[in-house]
Amino acid sequence: MLIDTYGRIATDLRVSLTDRCNLRCTYCMPEEGLQWLPKPELLTDDEIVRMVSIAVTELGVTEVRFTGGEPLLRPGLVGIVERCAALEPRPRLSLTTNGIGLARTAEALRAAGLDRVNVSLDTLNPEVFRTLTRRDRHHDVIAGLTAAHDAGLTPVKVNTVLLRGVNDGEAADLLDWALRHAYELRFIEQMPLDAQHGWQRENMVTAAEIIERLAARFALTPEPSAVRGSAPAERWLVDGGPARVGVIASVTRPFCRACDRTRLTADGQVRDCLFAREETDLRAVLRSGAPDREIADCWRTAMRGKKPGSGLDDPSFLQPQRPMSAIGG
Numbered sequence: 622m623l624i625d626t627y628g629r630i631a632t633d634l635r636v637s638l639t640d641r642c643n644l645r646c647t648y649c650m651p652e653e654g655l656q657w658l659p660k661p662e663l664l665t666d667d668e669i670v671r672m673v674s675i676a677v678t679e680l681g682v683t684e685v686r687f688t689g690g691e692p693l694l695r696p697g698l699v700g701i702v703e704r705c706a707a708l709e710p711r712p713r714l715s716l717t718t719n720g721i722g723l724a725r726t727a728e729a730l731r732a733a734g735l736d737r738v739n740v741s742l743d744t745l746n747p748e749v750f751r752t753l754t755r756r757d758r759h760h761d762v763i764a765g766l767t768a769a770h771d772a773g774l775t776p777v778k779v780n781t782v783l784l785r786g787v788n789d790g791e792a793a794d795l796l797d798w799a800l801r802h803a804y805e806l807r808f809i810e811q812m813p814l815d816a817q818h819g820w821q822r823e824n825m826v827t828a829a830e831i832i833e834r835l836a837a838r839f840a841l842t843p844e845p846s847a848v849r850g851s852a853p854a855e856r857w858l859v860d861g862g863p864a865r866v867g868v869i870a871s872v873t874r875p876f877c878r879a880c881d882r883t884r885l886t887a888d889g890q891v892r893d894c895l896f897a898r899e900e901t902d903l904r905a906v907l908r909s910g911a912p913d914r915e916i917a918d919c920w921r922t923a924m925r926g927k928k929p930g931s932g933l934d935d936p937s938f939l940q941p942q943r944p945m946s947a948i949g950g
């Protein structure tokens with residue numbers, strides 16, 4: 622098991638497949654992009670499958686989510702999913718994506734064994750989308766969402782970050798739209814993980830504000846906290862249910878005490894937290910020819926040092942060196 626000194630057990634692995642992306646969301650990446658990781662430093666498809674296999678067979682991981690950067694840019698994605706779906710015990714497999722290209726790949730991903738997708742979409746307005754992501758691809762995301770739903774990658778979840786003065790007026794419209802399409806909408810509070818270090822707490826649209834905006838149009842009933850478990854989203858039944866809406870209040874209502882995450886970056890570094898400033902180089906261990914058991918031991922040691930919380934409220938908080946796109950959100 623991956624257990625830390627506070628007794629938390631990590632069963633949910635986030636694997637970043639690439640640090641590259643075809644969008645430039647203002648809260649994530651600078652307009653000009655970033656210095657991408659050199660190819661030799663990236664784990665190969667075989668190495669990724671081996672790491673996932675060790676996590677699943679030796680370390681008790683039951684959920685694997687592929688992310689990035691934009692994971693659909695990884696050419697070997699379908700093959701990676703297929704090989705991970707063949708592992709015993711079979712992990713649940715999901716993908717977090719900006720949806721561009723999903724219209725083409727949803728069926729193949731489903732056939733390979735992908736269970737679910739989370740698609741990020743912050744606005745219903747193509748113009749606002751262009752301002753927010755610096756690319757004119759709104760249509761592709763909508764097409765990707767439809768394809769994911771049709772392929773049975775359900776429940777399709779939609780991740781939305783609200784930015785003050787940009788798309789924060791759309792909260793209720795987004796929920797209305799999600800309900801009509803049977804997507805489960807989850808708002809994520811903006812976190813200090815942008816490459817430009819431009820995050821300011823005062824500008825962040827808080828969970829409380831989001832709920833207030835939604836409550837103006839919908840009747841929201843909190844789901845009992847027992848149902849939340851280690852899930853980061855607090856959820857509300859909408860108009861009596863069964864439809865739900867979630868808010869991931871990483872900043873104002875952190876869920877660190879129940880965290881069950883472990884992370885692997887595209888270059889093979891284990892991170893015990895999104896906000897961690899230290900990483901463990903598992904790629905070096907892997908490439909030294911170490912057997913599975915030794916790699917698993919290193920992973921266990923890496924996770925033992927996990928801090929009790931993100932430290933966001935600590936005056937000495939320092940943003941991690943890697944931005945969100947290179948960590949794997």
Ligand code: SAM
Pocket residue numbers: 642648649688689690691692717718719739740741780781782809810811812813814815945946949950
């Ligand atoms: N490119 C894919 C996507 O956008 O879904 C996967 C990677 S992206 C880093 C994963 C999630 O992190 C997205 O839902 C995105 O909106 C969210 N995200 C990125 N930067 C963020 C930030 N500074 N605060 C909160 N969420 C952020």
Ligand code: SF4
Pocket residue numbers: 642643644645646649650689690691719741946
């Ligand atoms: Fe790309 Fe996702 Fe970051 Fe947007 S949030 S720039 S889609 S990695």
